Amino acid sequence: MVNAEQLADGVGTSLYVHVPFCVVKCGYCDFNSYVIEEEAAHDRFLDALQAEMQRRWRGRQPVSVFFGGGTPSLLSVERLERLLAIVGERVDLSACAEVSMEANPESFTEDKAKAARAGGVRRVSIGTQSFHAHHLRFLDRAHDAEGAEAAFAAARAAGIDNVSIDLMFGIPGETVAEWQSDVERALRLGTDHLSCYNLTFEPGTKLQRDRQQGKTGPNEQELDRAMFEFTRQRLGEAGFDAYEVSNFAGRGGPCRHNDHYWLQGNYVGIGPGASSHCDGVRVSNIKALEPWAEAALSGLTCTSTAETLRPLQRAAEALWLGIRRTGGVDVGAIERRIGVDVRAWFEPMIERHRGRQLVEYDGTTLRLVGEGLLLADQVGGDYLGVAVND
Ligand SMILES: C[S@@+](CC[C@H](N)C(=O)[O-])C[C@H]1O[C@@H](n2cnc3c(N)ncnc32)[C@H](O)[C@@H]1O
Ligand code: SF4
Known part of the structure; x- marks a missing residue:
């Protein structure tokens, strides 16, 4: 894995590809995503992404590639194949240290898992969040616990041997016992990596508005602490390495792409709202989908801001x-x-x-x-x- 000294020597750039569509907008989420089901919009997004990729990525080989979102798995099988081909055309995915994709249970079928694998994806993280129906409802999730297990099985059936699960703790009203059972269920599935995020109330989200109107609020900090401590202790016993505050590496090892971020490595982000960082220069893409697509398709820069960090x-x-x-x-x-x-x-x-x-x-x-x-x-x-x- 790249360490701080190697980064100092300028080792490697990573590539992030943002797919901005979701089936629903979850109340807690402030990521740049849109509930747009029309396939014509998905095609236009892919056309624009191809144009941006051609403009921005020439001849370099990334350390890692991460397809995130939004919900990459929402694209149809054919569009998922095209997404991977757009990147695969310019990058030798088989030579990257890691190629990851985020997948949501409601859309990640075995066919899509196979398309992802065939297109070069070697690591998938399944956005599960909880295995409890009432918490999934509270979070506005479009899937149930069985759906999350089926998505995990689909990844395995397609031959993806590095499968991670994303969970959240500190959901309002959640008990320590419920959280413990979520962690146990992820372990029983045989996950290779676990991300366990403490739910945050992000400005501008529905969750935060509900909090301001007194409809909900965070749990007592004692509860969050108990859940956090349980997580570290239990995953340690299960042989997982707590390599980052919220991330635990099992058989699959750490997420190398995210580790590259934490080491302040260089990365290029393509897609609406994606940011890039190169040796202290930070660039952000136009956030709104259509203005971003229009710029990309007109052969213009997709960048909206650039700053040189002091x-x-x-x-x-x-x-x-x-x-x-x-x-x-x-x-x-x-x-x-x-x-x-x-x-x-x-x-x-x-x-x-x-x-x-x-x-x-x-x-x-x-x-x-x-x-x-x-x-x-x-x-x-x-x-x-x-x-x-x-
Ligand atoms: C941006 S999401 C994208 C992945 C995918 N669309 C999904 O829904 O799982 C990546 C992860 O960030 C975490 N996340 C997003 N918003 C959060 C919040 N407000 N607090 C804690 N974790 C959050 C979730 O666990 C989620 O799986
Ligand atoms: S959490 Fe995932 S599915 Fe939900 S809105 Fe955010 S990106 Fe979309």
Whole structure:
């Protein structure tokens, strides 16, 4: 796997491909997705994606490719084949360290799994979220528990031997026993990797509006903590490596594409709203589907914003991302790569976190411990704040 030192030497770029369609818009989700079933719109999206790919990706070989969304598995078999061919035309997928795709239970049939496998996908993550009908209803999910199991089986039947499951805990009203049974059910399925996300109330979502109107709200933090601790302990017993705050590697190993993000690697994102990062320059694509498609199909740039991160900002982001990795973040490597005196800028904040027993720091490696693991977003956010407040 690529490590921080190799990244410093400029090892590899990853490719992200955003498929922006969903069957429903889940109330908690702030990702760039649209409920559009018309196949003509799917075709137009693929035409535009092909144009953007031709314009932006020339002759390089990515470390990893990730087809995310939205819901890539919502595309018909023929369109899924075309999606993979658009990328496969320009990239040797068999030479990538990893080719992943997100799949939703309501649309991931065995035919689609076979098309994905034949098109070069070697890792699939099944967006399951919960195995409990009342929680799936609350989350607006379009599938049931049996559907999630069938999607898992479809991936296996198609010969995909690295299958991951996404689950969420901290759903309002959820009990620790329910969460424990979700984890056990994923283990019984034989998952090769598990992502266990603590449900967040994102600005602009229906879930957040419902919270503001007093219709729902987060559970007691004690409950989230109990679920989080159970997850780490139980998955440890089951032989899973807690390589990131929310991610656990079994037989399939870590998600290399996401690990590349956490190491602040370079990546190119194509599709509406996708962002890219190259050596401190961040570019974001036009977010709205049709303006993005129009730009791509007219041979224009799909980019809406570009910013060059100040070195201090880049260092703060390296801490914010890297601290999520269980091995911690190598402060010296960031200094060498970005040329910022990380110790001088960030040690006062690191000391504050250390005083609250949220992190461990030996002068080189900074890592989350104890309560800090549950508060990763806050701890990382504090480092971003140091750069913003400068
Ligand atoms: C962007 S979704 C796309 C995958 C796929 N469409 C699905 O629904 O599973 C990727 C994962 O992010 C997680 N996620 C999305 N919004 C979240 C939120 N507000 N809080 C916690 N996890 C979230 C879910 O577990 C989801 O599987
Ligand atoms: S969670 Fe997945 S299915 Fe639901 S709206 Fe977001 S991207 Fe679509």
